[in-house]
Amino acid sequence: MKSTRTSTPGAAPDESRYSSDPSFDVRTQIKLWLQVADALLQAVEQTVWQLRTVGESTLDAFASLGLGGKAVAGELSEWPVRVARVTSTGLALARIAASYRLHTTKAAFMSRARAERALAELHETSAERLYTLSVRHGGAFLKVGQMLSARPDLLPAAYVRELSRLQDAAPEVPFLAIRNMVESELGRPLGELFARFDEQPLAAASIGQVHRARLHDGREVAVKVQRPGIDALVALDLDMLEIFVRALSENLPPVDFDTIIREVRAMVAAELDYLREATLTRRVQEFFQHDPYVRAPKVVSEFSSARVLTTEFMLGGKITALLQELFDARLAGDQGAHKKLTTLLVRVLEAYVKQTLDLGVFQADPHPGNLLADAEGNLTVLDFGCAKEVPAEQRLRLVELGEAFIARDASSMASVMHAMGFVTQSGTLDGLRGFADVVLKEMGVVQARGGDWPNQVELLAQAALMTRYLQSDPLTRIPEEFVMLGRVFGVLSGLFLHYRPEVSAAASVLPIVLQALANARSQAVTSSTLSDEK
DSSP: OOOOOOOOTTSOOOGGGSOOOTTHHHHHHHHHHHHHHHHHHHHHHHHHHHHHHHHHHHHHHHHHTTOOHHHHHHHHHHHHHHHHHHHHHHHHHHHHHHHHHHHHHHHTTSOHHHHHHHHHHHHHHHHHHHHHHHHHHOHHHHHHHHHHHTOTTTSOHHHHHHHGGGSSBSOOOOHHHHHHHHHHHHSSOHHHHOSEEOSSOSEEOSSEEEEEEEOTTSOEEEEEEEOTTHHHHHHHHHHHHHHHHHHHGGGSOOOOHHHHHHHHHHHHHHTTOHHHHHHHHHHHHHHHTTOSSEEOOOBOGGGOOSSEEEEEOOOOEEHHHHHHHHHHHHHTTOHHHHHHHHHHHHHHHHHHHHIIIIISEEESOOOGGGEEEOTTOOEEEOOOSSEEEOOHHHHHHHHHHHHHHHTTOHHHHHHHHHHHTOEETTOSHHHHHHHHHHHHHHHHHHHHTTSOOOOHHHHHHHHHHHHHHHHHSOEEEOOTHHHHHHHHHHHHHHHHHHHOOOGGGGGGGHHHHHHHHHHHHHHHHHHHHHHHHO
């Protein structure tokens, strides 16, 4: 096996670390998956024992406070559910990990072609198991599956294909429960509220289920109805998630897990508040109402409540369906398809840059089920339950960070990051400057290779270098906005890396960044002037 060389943290990337051995890609991925599986299994084991400790402590507290048997019985009644969910997850992960370990042993006695076919079959089987696990548990587990489905740049095609079914195909809530929820929330019989209400849902997601309907005035609408009892299930999953992440953190580079956990809790809890979602949807819809290519649905306020959200029905299919169609056409030699693919991806990127920098509100769950596209390449952004607001001061700094990144100025990047609230374990600007330097040099690999997009092996090598740097001087504090921004732009970068538009495509966002910078500085001057006048 050929070896690969790695650079020391902060050093310029060494492209010779990317092996030319065709089997390196497969071996590297299997090794990575096994490492992740081992970390997850250790975390599951620790989580089960921590949950048991929490339960025992809770019961002791009940006893010390002199609470009656009902309180103890209530805790005990929830306990089997908690342990069953975690145990089931651990068993499923163990089966997947064991299958990959067995494959590495068996592959040594197979021809290369047979080993590759066996690996493809293993991907299919394991992806089905992960899909089944996500569907069975729902709640936060379903969210994880949806997030993974949006990373075709990192996951094998079998996983993306299976988990993509989770984007709008979670287990359906029976129609009677949906009817009862709508009538209870809106205060009238379903027939009085709607001229037509389809019993079959358009999409069943982790928090809510969407049905197409028609109002009596003829408007076609989408009605999002919260799953009955989902608030209690989400609360349970979030408690387990926190213990799970803290256990998993022992196998990961030290980062600001407190902020990450707090932000994930806040965002998932916010998804249960449809009144907040309606407000943010209106803001984004009004912001894009004059944009010729990007739009968001209008809210129908009189048919909305804390658990029911009605919006105009938007035409279009999943963005990945159109991207794949254009991708396949490009492979067949259609250069026009390549230009259309590039244009569509640029519109997605521009939409999120504008939301973040100009509006200060961005949709933080950009999986393909929430991004629609039509044949003309027009984009619709859906579902603002998971949305994040960015204060004006942080928006200005984000623009300045983007400006420094474009200028490839590591010192300026470090200064802006410090002002935003980033802190490394060393507590010095040099630590942030070293981090910025690694980011800039790794991004330079694309230019060094002649402008092509990196492949999976190169991405893994880049990730390994970044991990080593973080281990040498970890990010111990990150601004809360970056938790969700990282999620969003991680997904978007995955789309770019998988579908590979023209490399110069991202440069078209530069005018938007510069305009946002001018707007932000103008607003800052105006605010300062008004403050002085007072």
